[in-house]
Amino acid sequence: MDDNSGKEEEFDTKGVGLFIANEGAYSRSTASLSYYDPATKEVQNEVFARANGMKLGDTANYVAMFGNKVWIVMNVSNVVFAINPDTFKEEGRITGLNSPREIHFVSESKAYISQFYDNRIAVVDPSTCEITGYITVPGMDDSLTASTGPMVQSGRYVYCACPSYQKKIVKIDTTTDKVVDELEVGIQPIAIVLDRNDNIWCLTNGGGWEANPVGYEAPTISKIDTGSFKVVETLSLQLGDYVKGLAIDGSRENIYWLNSGVWKMNINASALPAAPLITTDSYSLYALTVNPANGEIYVADAVDYQQPGMVYRYSTSGSLIDKFYVGIIPGSFCWK
Structure with missing residues (x-):
């Protein structure tokens, strides 16, 4: 992370x-933050650096909005920045972390930060940006397999997927900050979302490669009842499918994922769709989001993982609306 002072630009963005x-x-400190206005189709790149006179640092892993701040999780730089969503100015930072991956906000005074190669989830106070404690995940003593990742919440419980050489989701009681249960799913759960019925949908990548020590299998999409904390349905993809991303629309009725295209499935479906909503073999599809207001789909293309990536904007029916360049390896989205 480069803290050298530089010229600071003034921004004052409004609306969605x-x-x-x-x-x-990786390891080159070329992470960046981009901002896109859907109404004007204007994109601004490097907005953090331009507004603050310093670069973000190494590996921007996740971005989220909470408490009128945008939070940017910097994995290799071991810091989480809080910025103003309109001016992009820094308003705080959380330090002392170990390869942070994602942040989940429990309340105005509590958030959880998952970590890579660490069996602890950090508990932080967003109002002060201070670490207040840790949640130790049982059964993950080896540093290679001790990683936590994406999180969702239903009631007082937070559910955290363990994506690296694991096949489980852990259940955390937010009143005690302790793991109270765990559930086995497919190999390497890489993404989870919560639907309108408080069911969790979990995407696993099946291990990703044949020599994976935890195993190699077809990727899966599983439906988990949060009341019983049991898997109620599992849909298997094809062995060797390269899946990424999992998103849900604003009504929380349809889920989307990437697999040589964009796939869409209603939460009441009992089988996988026969064909993708959007078909393409030309993109290195890396992440996606759905506009919660109108259902438009945004897909990140990492291109060759070295040059600036692209984001493609599609209508609800899959028609291309816009495309624009962003930074290197666009990997996470959040809406203002």
Whole structure:
């Protein structure tokens, strides 16, 4: 992370906007933040650096909005930045982390930050940006397999997927900050979302490669009842499918994922769709989001993972509306 002072630009954005966290090339501190206005189709790149006179740092892993701030999780730089969503100015930072992955906000005074190669989830106070404690995840003592990732919440419980060489989701009681249960799913749960019925949908990548020590299988999409904390349905994709991303629309009735195209499935479906909503073999599809207001789909294309990536904007029916360049490896979105 480069803290050298530089020229600071003034921004004052209004209305609905989309933030894109661009990971950047690993270990080269080329992470960046982009901002897109759907109404004007205007994109602004490097907005954090331009507004603050310093670069984000190494590997922007996740971006989220909470408490009128945008939070940017910097994995390799071990910091989470809080910025103003209109001016992009820094308003705080959380330090002392170990390869942070994602942040989930429990309340105005509590958030959880999952970590890579660490069996602890950090508990932080967003109002002070201070670490207040840790949640230790049982059964993950080896540093290679000790990683936590995406999180969702239903009632007092937060559910956290363990994506690296694991096949489980853990259940955390937010009143005690302790793991109270765990559930086995497919190999390497990489994404989870919560639907309108308080069911969790979990996407696993099946291990990703044949020599994976935890195993190699077809990717799966599982439906989990949060009341019983049991898997009630599992749909298997094809062995060797390369899946990424999982998103849900604003009504929380349809889920979307990437697999050589964009797939869409209603939460009441009992079988996988026969064909993708959007078909393409030309993109290195890396992440996606759905505009919660109108259902438009935004897909990130990492291209060759070295040059600026692209974001494609589609209608609800899959027609291309717009496309624009962003930073290197666009990997996470959040809406303002």
